[in-house]
Amino acid sequence: MEAELRDKPSFTNLRLQLSPGDSVIAEADAMAYMSSTIRMNTKWNGGVIQSLLKRFLGGESMFVNQFSTDTGGELVITQPYPGDMTCLELKGNSMYLQPGAFVACEPGVKLGIGWAGLRMLIGGEGLFRLKVSGHGRVWFGAYGGIFEREISDEYIVDTGHLVAYEPSIGVKVGMAGGIFSSFFSGEGLVTRVKGPGRIYLQSRSFDGLAAWTNAHL
Amino acid sequence: MTQKYTGGVFHADLSDGRAGVEIELLHSHLCASTADGDAFVIPYDECQLELGGYNGKMLFCRNADRSVTLFSEDKQFPKALALAAGGRLDDQLAKQLTKAKGESRRSAILSFGLVAATLLVLVSLYFGIRAGANRVTQSLPVSLDRELGKAAYQAMPKEGSEITDPLVTKPIQAIVDRLADHAKVEGMDFQLHVIDSPTVNAYCLPGGTMVVYTGLISAAESPGQLAAVISHEMAHATLRHGLSRISQTLGLTAAVSLLIGDTAGIMAAAEEFFTAASINSYSRQQETEADLEGVRMLHAAAIDPSGMPSLFELLKEEHGELPEALVWVSTHPDHASRIEETQSMIDSLPAKTYNPIELDWEALKSRVAGDPANGNDDSSGDADESSQNPESSQNPMSSTDLTEDTSELEQENGS
Structure with missing residues (x-):
């Protein structure tokens, strides 16, 4: 299966060229267009309970679509908001994705829901996150641009900008500075991440967009 | 392995x-x-x-x-x-x-502290806003109450036509006037409106616009009881309960806009508030305050305040029989405790010689009941006409005015 991320970085979409026998799993409603030779199969995103959990807690769809073909064809997948997408190749390792980031994956990838803990709620990232593990490629998206950082020590990320992180990354939520500067700098709470491992960041945050829009209403 | x-x-x-x-x-x-x-x-x-x-x-x-x-x-x-x-x-x-272990303990303490601090801020904000809004309300000029009450009265749906018959309005206005001299706040303008409606109710809007339904006059057993209701409702106005309710409903925004003198917004909101049939939806605490302030006013005006507890006795007896008509009762505290509280206040007041309320109770009641046999002359018919005329003629007129205006506009647009 050939994959190409096009129209980077603002309106990135994923074009997949499926060979006979290939299949791919995508978030519901992510398909933009495809060849008529491709079959779409809707299935629960995990078991029924898992699906419900993913839908209501993980910000993911209750159903995922599996696209497969016997003769080959083209498939284009997008995400609902403007921004970049990236590909991650799993080789037995795993990665946590923030709610809503997942776009598509190969069949060898396992999707699971995990409790992220209260600190992530305080950090504005959501109580649950998606865990992708196994073998195969995973595509996920962000609002704005995506950058990747290999972290060996500590790194500070503003809340709402963390898109994905490895399980080996330690995450702490803390104040940006002292009490005064935390409140008046506009930074408020920040996430302190600690390596070793890799994190993916988005250049814009939904909270920022919401606050900006609100100010202009 | x-x-x-x-x-x-x-x-x-x-x-x-x-x-x-x-x-x-x-x-x-x-x-x-x-x-x-x-x-x-x-x-x-x-x-x-x-x-x-x-x-x-x-x-x-x-x-x-x-x-x-x-x-x-x-x-x-x-x-x-x-x-x-x-x-x-x-x-x-x-x-x-x-x-x-040390780190997890530190983070547990930190998150507990954070949650506790957030709760503390929320709770103090809640009470702070309430207290602040109240303080602001009490410091506002009474003229605002008057404006508000008048606007609210205009916007309010009337449950019947207004009675202008002096035989009905004069004796009640006399009670209002006697009490008005002892109002807690100066600058109130107690204007009486008697509405022909079987509803057993009365209310006083902010600023003193007083409304009494004829149903209340029919239900009252004595002038003292009528005076008690009037004093209670007037107390709501003098204690400025309406404004407190609005400011508590609208919260800090209203308090701030009042402080900086922007009353246009709050007037609109208040009109809405009073029209939404919530005239009598004061809190229990406000009701109790109005009871006691009513007793104080009655006593100061040398009207026997025992009408207050006796009124509650009456309501207690009749409440089960006429639940729909007794709107005045529905949002008020239970009668037993109101009787007890007002009675104990009366007992604690210094002894005073009370002057009777000067009115022909029976004549008032039969007049209100609309008994034609009791009508002395044609003046009642005139009064009825004059009371109905403004409303019946005003409404169609204003609506035709509107339609004419719009048709003119349309014509202008067309040409």
């Missing part, structure tokens, strides 16, 4: 710098193998341990030059590693565990 632990490896030679591995604890070293067949080895003697990861429970093992990092989150892994290393790693592990 040794136990295998699922985990991962970081190494620069791997295509993405990382891979998932199965870790085996062998005689002298850890051995990790990837699904692709790559293998990584760290001798126990070189092993540098660190606890970390998302949960703080992931154990990292690095070799001497830190080029290979193996890790696993398996709960059994640290213990098994210590056992396999034969005591060589016990010190490092213990140190890491104490550090992790």
